[in-house]
Amino acid sequence: MPAKQLKKSTLAIAALGLIGLPALALHTKNAGPAEVKIKFNLPPPAPLSPEEALKTFKVEDGFRMELVAAEPLIEAPMAISFDDQGRLYVVEMRGYMRDMEGSTEGEPTGRIKLLEDTDGDGRMDKGTVFVDELVMPRSVMAVNGGALVAVPPNLFFCKDTDGDGKADVKEIVATDYGTAGGQPEHMANTPTWALDNQIWSAGYSSRFRLRGGVWQKDAGLGRGQYGLCQDDQGRLYFNYNSDLLRCDLLPTEAFSRNPLLRNATSVNAKVVTDQTVWPSHPTPGVNRGYDEKTLREDGTLSTATATCGALIYRGDAFPAEYYGNAFIPEPSANLVKRMIVSEKDGIVTADNATQDREFLTSTDERFRPVQATNAPDGSVYIVDMYRGIIQHTSFLTHYLIANIEARKLDQPIDQGRIWRIVPDNQKSVKATRVPAETSERIAMLSHANGWVRDTAQRLLVESADATAAPALTALVQSKDAKPLARLHALWTLDGLASLAPDTLRSVLKDDDVTLKAAAVRLAGRDLAPELLALTGETDALVQAQLAIKLSSINLPDTDVALAKLLATSGSNLLIREGAMTGLRGREDAFAKMLAEVSTPENDTQTAPVFELLGNLIAMAGKALPFEETLTLAAAQPKGSKVQASLIKGLANPAGGSSKSAAKPKLLWLEKEPESLAALKASVTSKSSTGEFAKISARLAWVGKPGAPQPPKIVPLNEAQQARFEKGKVIYAGLCAACHQPHGYGLDGLAPPLVDSEWVLGKPDITARIVLHGLAGPVKVSGRTWNLAMPPLPHLTDEDVASVVTYLRREWEHNASPVEPEAITKLRAEFKDRVGMWTSDELLHKK
Structure with missing residues (x-):
């Protein structure tokens, strides 16, 4: 039955709270039960004007909501980005789900709108179509006097060169930024200029860098679903629809060097364990509402299902205790969650700021917050798509379609709002504009608002003004300056290719561990002696950066230093995973080196490292390194932690984290290794016996009982x-x-x-x-x-x-x-x- 034909029958039966006819689900592989029951017989909610919607909000004490822009000035807003003058680029994804079939998504109705507040009252009053005739535009980022615009499969750079607010330049930066006609919730999005001067994206495995007006592309890692932001240290945060917050604890580019580290915890790290949400009204219209675990008895969504567009607050308008908090939209539950982010030994976690209630909720079912962002005025801006249908057509279940039809949530479709959250005691809103003078921009690196610091750094790097180097160097070396200002100055120098070795040497000795960790990350091979001198450092983040750097240099002295570092700190997950980033193809040789400094006194530190090395060697599936590591395991004291860890690692090529991993390939040896029998005699525990059996089953040689015929290798002519x-x-x-x-x-x-x-x-x-x-x-x-x-x-x-x-x-x-x-x-x-x-x-x- 077509979806449009369901309307009359659905509405009639909905009055009884029961639907006995199958609804149409377009996601045929996971459509849920065909016979659906509407659990909460709620009347169809009326669409509200912005003024009416404002009354439905409940925000944490001490704050208020303000309207920044609404229809008809904007329609179907999906994402925003401020330029250095406080103007606002807005993605209008007007083709999205205008009906339940998504029949208009191939039409060029999308656009990028440029909004301005011409009278300074904090309300946008002028809108210009910056780029139009776009098919399902995804994201926008202000950069280089224009904006990056994502229109899958392309990422464009668009710029207005004649001052009319409309782009007259449109250059292709990438042609693999998503897929034309693909799922909008599973494509590249949210390009973000991070502290390291790289432009990272969610759902996309490459990064970009702007040098001298030229876009350079390099490898990264694909993670996250929709939304990307950073904290003061430049760590990237993102989420998935049912996972409130994740983080790259260490630099992403380091992990792209070792493709076998796909299951590393240091990137795509789970920050939040409690996915509970507390809407302020019943929310029956969620995709899995038919599942008993999805909705509480009062009809409210129990756990996140549509999380997106998270923000780490770095503004200067909120009270100090809110700085560094995570603000996370959940559009299906009509709320924005606040979580307190903490760090210990480099591991980031986040907990609910309050229990049983959220920072911001609305009883308006069409309030759909999809992005939270820091603003030039220090407040938090919220992008509200304002619509009933939020789920894409390919994932609609029978249950959700029935709810949409019964409660008339398919209309209206061309509305949308942008809201601002400000403290109650803030009477007026005044955005900071970043000046054009180089000296003033450098001064802005000390600003209390993270958006201002980020923008000043970006503008300085874009300018390629080498004359800024002396002042930036002085700021880096100033002991009186704020550490954050010095950190931004350090990365700005790097972005300008003006970071002198002597400057790095001085920072490597700095008392501030964040600065020191950044200096280690930026150091080259020429500073190897200075890096070797840091092996006694005790801060986990500095040690982790040092492990990454030492392994990448790949010199005898640095490898020895790395082994000693792991012998004292290998139990720290970040440090041992960081060490693996530069060891691809030489894990077996390094394992031998580590064994030379491993003792019963430090085996608590080295055992986890040996297990990880074994995982990677087993994952690589090469016979010689596997056999060499087997011999190393056999040579360890019988029943020792090191021996048990090597056995466990070799037996688990997926690192024990993937149940769906393919069966590891058979490794052919020239003959039965002597170490195999010796190792079998050493195995005593039940767990090690099972792991040894996995290892033995993976090895084959001519004459081994039960082994298949060896592969016939025909030389190429x-x-x-x-x-x-x-x-x-x-x-x-x-x-x-x-x-x-x-x-x-x-x-x-x-x-x-x-x-x-x-x-x-x-x-x-x-x-x-x-x-x-x-x-x-x-x-x-x-x-x-x-x-x-x-x-x-x-x-x-x-x-x-x-x-x-x-x-x-x-x-x-x-x-x-x-x-x-x-x-x-x-x-x-x-x-x-x-x-x-x-x-x-x-x-x-x-």
Whole structure:
């Protein structure tokens, strides 16, 4: 039954509080029960004017809500960003869910509006269409005199050069920023200029940097769903729809160096354990309302289900105790939560500021807060989409559709508000504008408002004004300046490529640990002697940054220092994970070095490190390092913590954190290793016995009882070897940016190719993907990727055969090569193919 035909029957039965007819759910794989019951027979809520909506808010004592902008000045606001003059860029996603089929999402009705407060009363009164005719725009970020605008699959830089408020420049920065026509709640969003002068995004695995007006792209990690912000130290915060807050505790780019650290806790760290929410009115219209655990007896949502757009408050308008708090919108529950963020030994956690009530709630069911942001006036701004339907069509359940129809939540669709939260004692609102003079911008780095500091730093870096360096250096070295001002000055110097080694040397000796940790992060190989002198440092964040840096330098002295650091502090999760970021491919050698300094007195520190090293070696799936580590384990004292940790690590290639991980591949050895028998005799505990059995089952050699026939490795002939070399060049130019030179892929962008069943299976499948592309979802090594691999039709048959041969023989792969004639035959067989393949089509073709 079409959704529009449900309306009459739904309304009639809703009067009885029961629906006996199946409603239409567009998310067919997880639509919930077809027979649904509306649990709370509430009357359809009337749409409210901004003035009426204002009366529905209940905000924490000492604060009030103010209207900044509303329809008709803005429509369907999704995201905002302030420029340095206090003007406000607004994303208007006007094509989103105008009906339950989402039938208008392909129309170019979206736009970016530029709002101004011309009379200084704190209310926006002028709106100019900055960019229009956009299909489902996603995000905006003020930068470089213009704005980055996300319109999947593109990220544009748009700029007004003639002063009329309308963009006349529109340059493409990236073409992989989401997917055209994809799920809007699962695509790249919220580009954010962070303290490190990198532009990071949620749901996107690359980062950008602006140097001399040129956009540079580099690897990162994909995490988060919608929304991104930072704290004073530059740590990135984000969330998922049912997970209120997460954080990258350590620099994200470090973890992109080791693709096997996908399960690291130091990035994408869970900050909040209690996902409880307390709406101020019944909220039956949530997607899983049919589940008994979703709604309380009073009809209120019990735990978060649509969390997005979180904020770490860094303004100067609220009382001091609110600084650093997290403000988290939950649009399905019509509320904004406040949480108190704490840190201990580098680990960040957050707890509810109050119990049984929230910082901000509304009884208006159309109040849909989707983003909270710091503002130039020190307050908190809230973006309110103001609509009934918030769930995307592809995820609508029978239950939610019934509620929408019964309670007339499908209309209106072209409204939206932006609100400001201010203290009651603040009578007037005055935004800070960042001046154009370099000296005044440097002074702004000492401002109490984090938005002002961030913007001043960004403008200084964008200016590329090298004359700012002396004053910035003086600020960094000033003992009288605020530590935060010195930190911003340090990163500004780095952004200007004007950070002198002597300046870093002085900061490495500073008493402020935040500054010292930043200096370690910024130090190069030339400062290795100074870094070695810090191994006695006791602060966890400094130690973690030091572990990252020492492992990346990869010199004998730095490796020895790293081993000594872990022998005293390896039990700290951040420090041991930081150490692993630069050890890819040499974990077994480092394990031997660590064993030399490990003793019964420090094994509490080293044992967790050995387990992690074992995890990574097992995950890499290479026979020689695995055997070397097995020998190391056998050489440890019988029943020792170190031995048990190595065994546990080698037995758990997924680190014990992934139940869906694929079965690890068999490792072929030349003969039965002597260490295996020695290790078996050393194993005493029940747990170690089971783990040893996993290790033994993974190893194979000729003559081992029950082992299959060893793989037959046929050497490449001269022509095939030539194609392999050609394929290597093609891969480096076309494929490595996404799948990476190491072949382990990039989170959120490209799955791994190493040991992939798609690469090592039937050669025609890999070739067909290269020829026509592959549209997700696709399961690779036990993990599902919902991405698209574009076709490469410009490659010749010789090119395709070369790159597929390379994939099937690189990274210790032993699969058969591919001949150009086979590609010619495939191209002819599927000459009429237009769309990308799906995994089902490829797997079920006879």
